[in-house]
Amino acid sequence: MPHDHPDHDHEHDHLSPSGHPYRKDQDAPLSYFQNMEIAIRELLIEKGITTEAEVMATINQMDSRSPADGARVVARAWVDPAFRQRLLDDASAASREMGYDIGALRLIAVENTAEVHNVIVCTLCSCYPRNLLGLPPDWYKQKAYRSRVVKTPRAVLREFGLDLPDDVTVRVHDSTADMRYIVIPKRPEGTETFNEEQLAALVTRDSMIGVQRALSP
């Protein structure tokens, strides 16, 4: 019985016979805002302003975006100095130049160097360059990350396994208004002979948020 073992109940009692954790059924009543979303969506469809197919297509498009898109942008910047400059000047235009339909996204690229390490947060909500990187990780949206990374970024980065030397300046970027940010991580050593595709495979989602380095080959 779960109630007999309050200290370690979910580890043992919520596993299926094959060892997978059960996920609770989502059968709670709809919340106020879930109801409102359904009502507005149905009205928009009823009045012919949009269609079910259009809504599904948009959801599918959002789901299809992934950090791989951003990784290709970073890899291009590593191999093409002129593109790197265009990316730093106007990251939205540079992303579109590579064929990414990023909508109205206003993107700023910030570059990690030997002297500077950048890390992205949105303290007010969970702003994230979704149109280029897909959906944000859960921790990015949680208060622990959002409140701590602006005050003790080095301690937070250490928890991600990134211990920065004192002579590297940490720059935290709080996405407070209309801009979204992407970190261009440092190109890993030993990749001089790599092509763009091989380089892109080293660029992780977390390295573009700035909580990790790009992978070493």
Added chain:
Amino acid sequence: MTEFVRVSELMPPGHVRTPAYLRGKMGLIERPLGRFGNPEQLAYGLAADKQKLYRVRFSMAEIWGDGAENPDDTLDAEIFAHWLTPLETPDAS
């Protein structure tokens, strides 16, 4: 606008996109970002004025004082012009 600015120390009710931890703090304009609809009006479905938006850089020492983890680290945030007062020098208050 001069380069050094101070963020207003106001605590108005309603939807505001100036983080509380930066209010009253001094920073340096990193770059102008153009004009954007004022979120304090947009949030209520009002016709929004286009306000100048700036990316402002603060030192961790300025934000957190003696509690800063590393005083020379920095934080950039986007702040609307109506929250910023230009300063002649970084020491003006």
